Amino acid sequence: MLELGAAGLVVYQLSRDEAGIPRCWVEPVRPWPGPGGEYGWAADPEPARNAILDMLAATGGGPALLVVTHAGGATDQALAWLREARPDAAAGTAPGADLTALLRRAMAEDPLTLSYDLVVLTRAPGSGRLEFAGHPLFPIGSRRGDTVGVPFHCEFSDPAGVAFAVVAWEGKTPDLLSLHAAALPPGAHELTAELRAPGRVRLTGLSGLAPDRRDWSDLIASVPGHWRPHASPSHLICAIETCGEAYTVGDRLDRAEQMVKEAAGRLPGRLRVSLLTYGAHAYEFKAKQEPVRVLEWAADPARSLDALTRLRLDLTVRPGYPDGAQVEDMLAEVLDGLGREHGGDHTALLIVGGRPPHPPYARSHILPCPDEHDWEELALRFESRPGATLGVICDRPADQAGPEWFRLGRAALADLSSVDIPAFGTALGLAARDQRINFPLM
Amino acid sequence: MSEQEDSDHIAMWGAPGSGKTTLLAALSFALLQRRGPWRLVGTDPASIEILRDKSAALARREFPPATIDIERFRWLLLGDPVQLQKRFAGRFNGKARTMPAPRVGLNLIDPPGGVYTDKERPADHAKLLENLQRSRGIVYLFDPIREFEDGNAFEYLHGALIQLASRMLAEDAPSDGRLPHYLAVCITKFDDRRVLETAEKLNLVTTDPDDPHGFPAVDDENAQTLFHNLCDISASGSAEFVMGALEQYFRPDRIKFFVTSSIGFYLKPGTRGFNPRDYQNMVRKPQDGTNGREPSTEFEIRGQARPINVREPVTWLAEQIYADQLKPGNGR
Numbered sequence: 001m002l003e004l005g006a007a008g009l010v011v012y013q014l015s016r017d018e019a020g021i022p023r024c025w026v027e028p029v030r031p032w033p034g035p036g037g038e039y040g041w042a043a044d045p046e047p048a049r050n051a052i053l054d055m056l057a058a059t060g061g062g063p064a065l066l067v068v069t070h071a072g073g074a075t076d077q078a079l080a081w082l083r084e085a086r087p088d089a090a091a092g093t094a095p096g097a098d099l100t101a102l103l104r105r106a107m108a109e110d111p112l113t114l115s116y117d118l119v120v121l122t123r124a125p126g127s128g129r130l131e132f133a134g135h136p137l138f139p140i141g142s143r144r145g146d147t148v149g150v151p152f153h154c155e156f157s158d159p160a161g162v163a164f165a166v167v168a169w170e171g172k173t174p175d176l177l178s179l180h181a182a183a184l185p186p187g188a189h190e191l192t193a194e195l196r197a198p199g200r201v202r203l204t205g206l207s208g209l210a211p212d213r214r215d216w217s218d219l220i221a222s223v224p225g226h227w228r229p230h231a232s233p234s235h236l237i238c239a240i241e242t243c244g245e246a247y248t249v250g251d252r253l254d255r256a257e258q259m260v261k262e263a264a265g266r267l268p269g270r271l272r273v274s275l276l277t278y279g280a281h282a283y284e285f286k287a288k289q290e291p292v293r294v295l296e297w298a299a300d301p302a303r304s305l306d307a308l309t310r311l312r313l314d315l316t317v318r319p320g321y322p323d324g325a326q327v328e329d330m331l332a333e334v335l336d337g338l339g340r341e342h343g344g345d346h347t348a349l350l351i352v353g354g355r356p357p358h359p360p361y362a363r364s365h366i367l368p369c370p371d372e373h374d375w376e377e378l379a380l381r382f383e384s385r386p387g388a389t390l391g392v393i394c395d396r397p398a399d400q401a402g403p404e405w406f407r408l409g410r411a412a413l414a415d416l417s418s419v420d421i422p423a424f425g426t427a428l429g430l431a432a433r434d435q436r437i438n439f440p441l442m
Numbered sequence: 443m444s445e446q447e448d449s450d451h452i453a454m455w456g457a458p459g460s461g462k463t464t465l466l467a468a469l470s471f472a473l474l475q476r477r478g479p480w481r482l483v484g485t486d487p488a489s490i491e492i493l494r495d496k497s498a499a500l501a502r503r504e505f506p507p508a509t510i511d512i513e514r515f516r517w518l519l520l521g522d523p524v525q526l527q528k529r530f531a532g533r534f535n536g537k538a539r540t541m542p543a544p545r546v547g548l549n550l551i552d553p554p555g556g557v558y559t560d561k562e563r564p565a566d567h568a569k570l571l572e573n574l575q576r577s578r579g580i581v582y583l584f585d586p587i588r589e590f591e592d593g594n595a596f597e598y599l600h601g602a603l604i605q606l607a608s609r610m611l612a613e614d615a616p617s618d619g620r621l622p623h624y625l626a627v628c629i630t631k632f633d634d635r636r637v638l639e640t641a642e643k644l645n646l647v648t649t650d651p652d653d654p655h656g657f658p659a660v661d662d663e664n665a666q667t668l669f670h671n672l673c674d675i676s677a678s679g680s681a682e683f684v685m686g687a688l689e690q691y692f693r694p695d696r697i698k699f700f701v702t703s704s705i706g707f708y709l710k711p712g713t714r715g716f717n718p719r720d721y722q723n724m725v726r727k728p729q730d731g732t733n734g735r736e737p738s739t740e741f742e743i744r745g746q747a748r749p750i751n752v753r754e755p756v757t758w759l760a761e762q763i764y765a766d767q768l769k770p771g772n773g774r
């Protein structure tokens with residue numbers, strides 16, 4: 001577009017960028033060749049005409065529109081010459097108009113030529129693979145003022161928050177139009193997107209939404225390949241041996257309590273706690289087996305702490321068979337309990353005890369488990385569950401714990417009297433080991 | 443008569459904790475229970491009582507406490523002449539029914555194991571040696587478990603053997619320079635996993651087709667092989683000398699090996715057959731921390747005591763002695 005104004009000729013280069021957004025480049029004014037002014041170039045028109053046609057040539061492509069904003073001798077004459085040179089260009093007059101403002105408005109009203117999407121992640125149902133996808137916000141033809149509500153779900157993210165990226169699709173490649181972020185608690189949310197102009201989408205409905213300064217490619221790279229649902233609730237299972245001296249059992253209960261508190265503090269609202277106690281097998285003649293007790297299963301931490309307190313009050317410590325304890329029965333019980341659950345949650349099994357498990361058959365001085373439970377096989381089965389960690393707080397230091405505890409505690413083994421609970425919690429995966437997912441999930 | 447009986451007795455010998463007292467209990471248990479050519483009776487009220495008590499304690503699944511004082515038992519093995527006649531056919535000359543019941547004195551002295559080497563109890567020590575010397579047969583207990591752990595059998599045996607030999611040889615030297623005793627070498631604690639596994643590895647384990655429970659057993663012919671191998675894996679490595687010492691002091695034709703267990707294998711109540719996955723019959727007792735009392739023995743018997751091969755060494759000795767009694771020129 002050429003503006004024929006009082007001062008001279010102004011070239012407006014109008015185009016769409018790769019995202020389909022109308023763009024306008026206003027070139028500096030090219031002054032009319034002198035002497036023109038009020039009376040035109042009547043005296044000697046030829047040089048002026050040549051100069052104006054040179055200016056036209058310098059604009060590159062032919063103008064589609066000639067607009068006269070200042071009526072007068074020189075502009076009229078220039079218009080006549082230009083029309084002569086470009087008979088196909090439309091021409092009009094708008095005396096005194098602010099063309100820049102008019103253009104801006106027109107561009108904003110321009111319907112979209114590409115569709116706009118919000119960048120989200122989807123989760124493949126079987127594998128849990130995370131894949132990028134575009135959630136449609138505005139289809140082609142959408143206009144300024146169109147709004148759309150977008151319900152989404154989010155997980156734990158980096159402290160900078162969940163990124164909301166609006167892209168335009170040109171063929172197969174998205175073009176990033178805008179990038180915002182908001183620090184949101186995990187869960188369901190909804191945002192509203194409003195098309196303000198081509199290329200301009202206003203997001204509302206989320207508190208703390210602000211431009212995201214993170215590097216786009218870093219953000220893309222931060223997305224894990226697979227959905228590991230640790231970020232959903234963690235399950236801490238405390239299995240406590242109740243044999244031995246009363247004060248030792250008391251110490252074990254203390255450790256379990258400390259761990260529950262530590263984990264609950266780290267994972268507010270996201271921790272479930274199970275509580276089991278186990279004792280010794282009874283090999284005395286015709287003695288009845290004392291079963292593993294499940295005091296709480298996947299309960300609220302507070303509830304489990306109450307149960308621990310009750311346990312402390314009415315615990316009868318039985319000495320029992322001195323060489324082993326029902327670790328293997330407890331493992332079977334835990335696997336049984338977990339079997340009913342949908343897999344995937346992070347599960348930390350903490351064993352607090354001293355006596356080693358019984359072998360499944362006669363192979364050591366420790367008498368075999370009456371049910372022939374194989375603790376090694378059961379431990380392996382537990383460990384092979386996705387998101388499962390097994391840790392042991394043993395009555396004795398690691399170098400005296402014995403091969404069974406060494407094996408069971410290979411991910412985490414500590415000593416009852418000196419365990420560093422926060423560090424042990426981290427080793428059990430009860431720390432902020434959550435996946436960081438920096439995009440909304442659909 | 444009573445002198446004769448005294449001189450024909452059987453003595454018992456074994457390192458501390460090798461299972462002497464338990465074997466005695468098992469022996470009374472087994473001889474009282476099983477039918478066979480030999481019966482066991484007490485000869486005085488105290489011995490009768492002990493006989494009853496020991497087998498009752500075993501039936502209660504208790505191990506005897508470690509022996510502190512020498513205990514004497516005057517028992518008598520009474521042979522059934524009809525049954526024995528078959529075995530000793532020819533020697534009875536058809537006079538079995540008119541003969542008095544064969545009898546072998548089982549004057550057992552159950553010493554605290556330590557006494558054989560204990561120089562601080564010279565009186566007891568002398569009595570023991572005398573008892574050994576005067577006996578015709580010796581039940582020698584070799585405890586492979588102790589050998590795995592301490593390996594003290596040789597030291598123990600050798601000391602006593604040298605003393606015994608020097609006493610005997612000084613008095614009336616046997617012609618071949620060996621002791622005249624019959625020796626039943628009992629490998630004890632066959633029920634223990636380590637002993638059973640050693641026997642299994644050596645392919646020595648069989649089962650008696652007549653055994654309703656199918657318990658593992660080692661035939662007497664193979665017992666010596668097991669003994670040799672147990673000596674090989676002994677903790678001190680000196681157990682191999684045990685064999686040498688036995689052969690040096692006793693006549694080879696008067697030594698016989700037995701694989702024994704006083705308590706036998708565990709049989710789960712309500713099941714019939716031996717379970718190779720769960721057969722250990724000894725269980726460590728709970729240590730009751732709440733009342734501060736330590737149990738008198740560390741272990742107890744898990745199920746019923748089912749003695750293995752405890753009768754056989756004693757009756758073998760009795761029969762050897764009895765056969766000698768029948769020999770012409772023996773005054774009978």
Ligand SMILES: Nc1nc2c(ncn2[C@@H]2O[C@H](COP(=O)(O)OP(=O)(O)OP(=O)(O)O)[C@@H](O)[C@H]2O)c(=O)[nH]1
Pocket residue numbers: 456457458459460461462463464465505506507508509510553554555556630631632633634702703704705706724739740741
């Ligand atoms: N496995 C197994 N252990 C046995 C058997 N007999 C005895 N024991 C164990 O060996 C320990 C000692 O047995 P005792 O019969 O007291 O041995 P001892 O030779 O009389 O010992 P002292 O009197 O101290 O010389 C028992 O307490 C049991 O623990 C057996 O048949 N099998």
Ligand SMILES: [Mg+2]
Pocket residue numbers: 462463464507508509552553554555
């Ligand atoms: Mg004893």
